[in-house]
Amino acid sequence: EDQVTQSPEALRLQEGESSSLNCSYTVSGLRGLFWYRQDPGKGPEFLFTLYSAGEEKEKERLKATLTKKESFLHITAPKPEDSATYLCAVHGSGGSNYKLTFGKGTLLTVNP
Amino acid sequence: GAVVSQHPSRVICKSGTSVKIECRSLDFQATTMFWYRQFPKQSLMLMATSNEGSKATYEQGVEKDKFLINHASLTLSTLTVTSAHPEDSSFYICSARSGSGGTYNEQFFGPGTRLTVL
Numbered sequence: 001e002d003q004v005t006q007s008p009e010a011l012r013l014q015e016g017e018s019s020s021l022n023c024s025y026t027v028s029g030l031r032g033l034f035w036y037r038q039d040p041g042k043g044p045e046f047l048f049t050l051y052s053a054g055e056e057k058e059k060e061r062l063k064a065t066l067t068k069k070e071s072f073l074h075i076t077a078p079k080p081e082d083s084a085t086y087l088c089a090v091h092g093s094g095g096s097n098y099k100l101t102f103g104k105g106t107l108l109t110v111n112p
Numbered sequence: 113g114a115v116v117s118q119h120p121s122r123v124i125c126k127s128g129t130s131v132k133i134e135c136r137s138l139d140f141q142a143t144t145m146f147w148y149r150q151f152p153k154q155s156l157m158l159m160a161t162s163n164e165g166s167k168a169t170y171e172q173g174v175e176k177d178k179f180l181i182n183h184a185s186l187t188l189s190t191l192t193v194t195s196a197h198p199e200d201s202s203f204y205i206c207s208a209r210s211g212s213g214g215t216y217n218e219q220f221f222g223p224g225t226r227l228t229v230l
Contacts, residue, residue, distance in 0.1 A: 031217065032217045032218075034218065034219075036221070041203075041224070041226070042223055042224060043116075043118075043205045043207075043221035043222050043223045043224045044156070044205070044207075044221045045221070046114070046218055046219075046220055046221070049217060049218055087155065091217065098144055098161075098209055098217065098219070099146075099158060099161060100146075100158070100219060102155045102156045103155060104154070104155045105155055
């Protein structure tokens with residue numbers, strides 16, 4: 001069974017204070033690791049897909065990296081508008097029909 | 113691109129009534145659509161997966177007779193909560209996967225529907 005553990009559960013940063021969120025996973029045959037952002041009362045917004053160890057993707061202040069056991073979401077010089085819950089999910093070869101297994105998320109708060 | 117809409121965004125109903133939620137992919141054809149529910153401060157729980165023209169595949173513990181899913185076209189899926197009870201109150205979110213082009217594997221989510229059963 002695929003498993004995803006995200007840490008920390010919550011993170012408070014000052015504006016401009018860079019940090020990283022962690023996503024550790026156990027999966028039989030990774031077909032994709034996904035990062036989403038979710039604002040309160042809204043559906044998740046797609047950020048990145050990573051497929052293989054060593055892969056990196058960037059978007060504005062966010063950079064996602066992947067190893068064989070974990071992924072990091074690096075946030076550089078965050079702004080208050082980056083405050084949200086960040087979700088990590090995996091799709092493994094053992095899962096049917098492109099099923100994603102989600103972690104519980106990291107609630108990021110960026111104070112001005 | 114990759115926009116998914118849901119309707120309604122909020123619904124309040126009486127116990128025992130049925131509620132239908134629509135999920136549409138606006139700018140792509142969705143090979144597969146997914147229905148999730150999310151409790152406060154919890155992550156997303158997959159309820160069922162549906163492919164256009166096929167019966168939905170339900171996750172263990174999800175009652176298929178209570179949560180009816182129809183995926184009649186490549187752009188529309190519906191979730192009907194039958195004989196709703198207060199414990200069915202939750203945030204229901206759909207997602208869609210195109211299965212083609214550069215977004216072969218990604219799921220794009222709708223904005224969610226807040227269901228409150230009185």
